[in-house]
Amino acid sequence: MAGEDTDGELARRAAAGDAAAFAVLAERHYDRVYALAWRWCGARAEAQDVAQDAMVKMATAMNAFRNDCAFTTWAYRIAYTTAIDHIRARRKIVALEPARMSALVDGPDGDTPEDEMMGQDLWRVVRALPDQQRDAVLLVYAQDLSHGEAAALMGCSEKTVSWHLHEARKRLKNQLEPAR
């Protein structure tokens, strides 16, 4: 059963054009891609969109996969870039929403409905961090990557990741304190 093959083996075959191998990979990793997307977007419907886009990108790019890094690294790089692209694009659109207009005067973006529903103020403040701090926090803490792995994804040095984390903690401390 191909389902028991390793990611590396399946990825090699998928890169060579084996649709079945890719199907197994896609099935196996969808949930994690979706989870990553949700961590960045904070809303289920959006995360599903992002996950779908990421899966399609992965499929399109599969034949360019050279096995020079782990498949998961490669896959999550795609998922990560798709998610942040999506957030950037969304910001352009959201910026024109009247409900968000006051944010221009008063501060950062507001909640997504799911945030409020689930009472996840930690997610909310993390997502409201400046982009790079947010990415560093989510990659290291939520995705459980090492500083080095996060740095590779973010295209910066390990030191920079540590610095972003430090800044983020400082900021979060200030923000969470009055809330408690």
Added chain:
Amino acid sequence: MIEPDLTRLKDAPVPPPDSDAKRVALAAAMAAFEKGAAEAQGSAAPQRLSHASSPMEGKRKMRQTFYFDRALAASIIALMIGAPAAFMLSRNYSPGGGSISSLPIGRAAPPAEIALAPRVKAPAAISPAPTPSAPLAREERAKTAGALGGRADGVAAPPPRLAGSVRKDAAPPPPRSLQPAKPVAAIGAEGARPSPPVDTNVVPESEFRDRFESKETSPVKSAASEPISTFSIDVDAASYAFARRALNAGRLPPKDSVRVEEFVNYFPYDYPKPESAQTPFKPTIMVTPSPWSAGNRLVHVAIQGYALQSAERPRANLVFLIDVSGSMSPQDRLPLVKNALRMLVDELKPEDTIAVVTYASGSGVALEPTKIADKAKILAAIDALGAGGSTAGAQGIQDAYRLAESNFDRSAVNRVILATDGDFNVGVTDQSELKGLIERKREKGVFLSILGFGQGNYNDALMQALAQNGNGAAVYVDTLNEARKALVEEASSTLFPIAKDVKIQVEWNPARVSEYRLIGYETRALRREDFNNDKVDAGDVGSGHRVTAIYEITPAGSEKKLLDDLRYGKKTPTPAAAQAESELGFLKLRYKLPKEEASRLIEQPIAEQQSVESLARAPQDVRFSVAVAAFAQLLKGAPYLGEYGYDDVIALAQSAKGDDPFGYRAEFVNLARLAKSARP
């Protein structure tokens, strides 16, 4: 100090995806994969199934078929769920989850019929929604949907653009949805969710996609408990021009778009002039009976700014940042901008400079800073502007500021003028970042003004906020006449500030005034303590500009008042001298000269000597501005006008038209007539 527990993030639950979403995503991915594989092999897409030659052939083919079925089923499900769900979305936004999930989800059904059925039905059943202004994400989604449709194409042979076309027609009207339009698959998935999409739209009028910030009408206040009224002046007039456009189209403007002070300040008035630029303001106060509320009085505060003579005008260093995106192509947008620029070039002095930066998907410098003396070069650059034409690098506003700074002259007026229809996408997308940028540049001495064009996309609140942060005015330009008014006639007032951070504070004397209300200026209210705080930013006044503010007051002792006396309130703690006792109130005006950081003060009592016993005896400009204020309040639906109606506005304005050389006042009377018959 509480250390945020970020490790919680790792184990925090992620709400699971819909199973349909996963199926659809995997199907789309498989479709894309096979398309990619087929292209890589240089063969046509439909042939890919019969084209297996690896040693794994048997197994692979079997799996392909399996996934192929699965992909197909997902596509079909998406179409079946997607079409009806989208239909409901576009009608009333509350898809009933039950009815959708009870639809047959047929995996084994014969592909062709099912795939064709929604194609025939869907477009007919779904009335086309207004086309959104193509946000970036949509293109990607279209691609995704295309991939999905393409997959179905290769197999079940419905027309290739099926999924795409259904999606487009079925997309809900964009401004009502928090999220960008989705491919049909995603709409299906969403429709199956129990909760309807969240509607964050606050503009009630469906016809207007323009965006306005909602503010409550200033309330009636008690002079005893809150004797001080403080606000920033406002010389914007965008609200009036916007309402004019709506009324001319036979509609009432959205209530939130009406700002009374901008209506009043739209019109030129001939108020008494100050003598010198050193004391650049002259306040004139007039107290008249209120035409709409017997017993009440209006306190009309007119402030005339000093008009710089041409020789005193500082040099101008202007950078136009012009939106040349596709939405700017209609006649009332980019062509109007170009005409306005040509007129402005005639108005400026030879040593003034002008530069032009364009932005659309990217930004480009269309004209480096050029002296007006080199008119031919400027006109050629203006002529060459075309919607859609721009170079890469989405850095519009930064480019504009860079040019303004490269040519910065401390003694000159340094200003970036943004001309846009509201798709404000100039390279800085983070809102607070954009606001911060404009503020920082303002502190460095480069101000921002905004000219708004076109209707349908105009983003009023954003423009207001940006212009206010940039010490500039937001002007809505709908006709060449308006462009001339904004850029040429008032070129000096729009471009050459005589004072900045102009604030007004009125203290009411509770012995004479029991209640008061400031008409308009809702978005400009300041706190009492802000008045003397020079750090608090307020509005700019340009050369020759004038500002009018009108209060409605209820005299002390009147039975008409809306607020009851306080039973335990102090008895009017006025330590004032006998002379002050007779005053209605006291006006203070604070301003800074353009190059100064410390404010100056002008003070004047509001006294009985400045009153007239009937409105008819007030000067013509006072009467006209009162008519305008009444009109704006009617459009806004403010609750204080009683029986006063459009006919009264027309009569009052007619009597106060004066010589009206540019026809603004005649136009106003005409708009009041239109408002009588306009539909909301």
